[in-house]
Amino acid sequence: MGKDSFKSNNPRYVAVRILEEITFNDKIFDDFLFQGDFVKLSPQDRDFCHFLVMGTLKRILLIDFLIKKVSNFSFKKINPFILSLLRISVFQIFFSERIPAYAILNEAVEIAKGKFKGKKYIINYVNGILRKIAEIEDIFSFLDKNCEDENIKFSIRLNIPQFLLERLLKSYDKVEIERFFSKAFNPPIYYGVVNKSKVKRSNLTEVLKRKEIDYIEIEDDLFAFKDVKVIKPLIEKGFLFLQDISIYNFFKNLELKFKKVLDLCAAPGGKSFQINIRFNPHAIFAVDKSFERLMVMKRRIDMLEFKNIYLISGDCGNLRFLREKFDLVFLDVPCTSTGTYRKNPEVFLRVDESKIDEMKKIQFKFLEEASSWVKRGGCLIYSTCSLLRDENDDMVEEFLKKGFSYKLVDKYNSFPMVIDGIGFFASILRKD
Numbered sequence: 206m207g208k209d210s211f212k213s214n215n216p217r218y219v220a221v222r223i224l225e226e227i228t229f230n231d232k233i234f235d236d237f238l239f240q241g242d243f244v245k246l247s248p249q250d251r252d253f254c255h256f257l258v259m260g261t262l263k264r265i266l267l268i269d270f271l272i273k274k275v276s277n278f279s280f281k282k283i284n285p286f287i288l289s290l291l292r293i294s295v296f297q298i299f300f301s302e303r304i305p306a307y308a309i310l311n312e313a314v315e316i317a318k319g320k321f322k323g324k325k326y327i328i329n330y331v332n333g334i335l336r337k338i339a340e341i342e343d344i345f346s347f348l349d350k351n352c353e354d355e356n357i358k359f360s361i362r363l364n365i366p367q368f369l370l371e372r373l374l375k376s377y378d379k380v381e382i383e384r385f386f387s388k389a390f391n392p393p394i395y396y397g398v399v400n401k402s403k404v405k406r407s408n409l410t411e412v413l414k415r416k417e418i419d420y421i422e423i424e425d426d427l428f429a430f431k432d433v434k435v436i437k438p439l440i441e442k443g444f445l446f447l448q449d450i451s452i453y454n455f456f457k458n459l460e461l462k463f464k465k466v467l468d469l470c471a472a473p474g475g476k477s478f479q480i481n482i483r484f485n486p487h488a489i490f491a492v493d494k495s496f497e498r499l500m501v502m503k504r505r506i507d508m509l510e511f512k513n514i515y516l517i518s519g520d521c522g523n524l525r526f527l528r529e530k531f532d533l534v535f536l537d538v539p540c541t542s543t544g545t546y547r548k549n550p551e552v553f554l555r556v557d558e559s560k561i562d563e564m565k566k567i568q569f570k571f572l573e574e575a576s577s578w579v580k581r582g583g584c585l586i587y588s589t590c591s592l593l594r595d596e597n598d599d600m601v602e603e604f605l606k607k608g609f610s611y612k613l614v615d616k617y618n619s620f621p622m623v624i625d626g627i628g629f630f631a632s633i634l635r636k637d
């Protein structure tokens with residue numbers, strides 16, 4: 206360890222830098238997948254670095270509670286790099302069994318020394334805090350003893366920001382909330398839908414077995430995987446596309462007939478692909494504002510060899526460039542993405558009251574606009590990957606109250622879930 210600890214090829218140092226970027230500069234983990242020090246790590250170290258960052262984010266409220274309790278220094282004034290180093294180290298001390306506490310502490314001090322040469326007070330601070338924390342035997346009993354408010358304790362234990370918990374408690378009880386958020390501590394599961402137009406199911410299972418890839422057959426055309434990297438070559442060949450099980454189940458149970466579909470906010474394409482495979486419509490017109498995301502969608506369409514999906518770069522707040530109405534309009538609005546927390550724990554760092562208000566305005570505007578492009582008797586599906594009633598049921602209720610000539614046909618909500626999927630909401634509306 207020692208001298209080598211402060212280096213860009215050290216997975217802990219890289220994890221600290223990535224955590225700092227995510228928590229202080231609004232980055233997401235995916236931003237580091239193809240560039241910078243992360244790419245230079247060995248595959249094993251990359252996994253370890255990913256585990257450290259994601260694990261720390263999923264325990265950040267508890268970790269911060271501890272640091273605040275033992276630190277004499279104002280929490281808000283702790284240097285971002287040092288706070289990230291402390292957070293990762295505390296996560297390792299309590300939630301990673303690989304390394305003993307004294308080794309974690311020594312390495313943290315070496316990293317601090319390398320970064321802040323000569324600044325002894327910083328090095329002593331890191332050393333002091335981690336020493337005190339390493340003496341705590343059980344982190345959860347520590348929380349119990351040092352926090353009296355039951356709701357705050359619940360929020361810290363499950364890593365749900367306080368204001369978000371208050372909103373969730375308006376729709377769900379604590380048992381339901383605990384069920385989802387306890388599961389969310391586990392790594393996400395990846396689901397792949399089989400593209401039977403390119404590969405026979407039996408041939409695919411043969412390849413999976415030959416390559417010794419672990420998988421579970423969930424449905425005839427839906428497989429679950431623990432690791433997404435190992436199936437990348439199969440995705441590139443167009444044999445599979447990634448799709449969450451909550452979304453898959455929604456489409457599986459959807460009983461609708463339509464020929465022409467307008468998919469709004471469509472990129473990078475998961476819902477279009479699912480509609481295509483399940484219903485085989487004549488055409489899907491997919492609109493999105495982000496050129497970058499449309500390019501990703503285009504690449505995926507080429508891999509899957511779908512010939513009936515047409516991409517349109519446009520603003521869903523104003524669709525006047527369209528020339529006709531559709532049997533089905535699917536609107537998958539931008540949202541707080543709180544339902545994807547298990548895979549993207551960063552989402553909780555970004556959500557606050559003002560973000561929810563901002564999202565609601567956009568969602569209502571898109572819903573209003575989308576509703577003009579459905580044929581009479583046709584359907585409008587409004588969906589989000591949010592856990593919040595504000596963005597889901599409330600939005601649809603508000604829309605119906607405003608007197609648009611639509612009727613609610615059905616609603617689907619995968620939260621609180623019994624399956625290992627994301628939180629996904631969809632509402633089916635029929636135009637009179």
Ligand SMILES: C[S@@+](CC[C@H](N)C(=O)[O-])C[C@H]1O[C@@H](n2cnc3c(N)ncnc32)[C@H](O)[C@@H]1O
Binds near residue numbers: 475
């Ligand atoms: C929830 S994601 C869509 C996911 C997609 N439906 C899928 O299944 O892969 C929301 C999308 O809304 C798009 N978006 C945001 N503002 C938009 C706007 N004003 N007009 C069109 N698309 C927009 C984003 O680029 C993003 O791709």
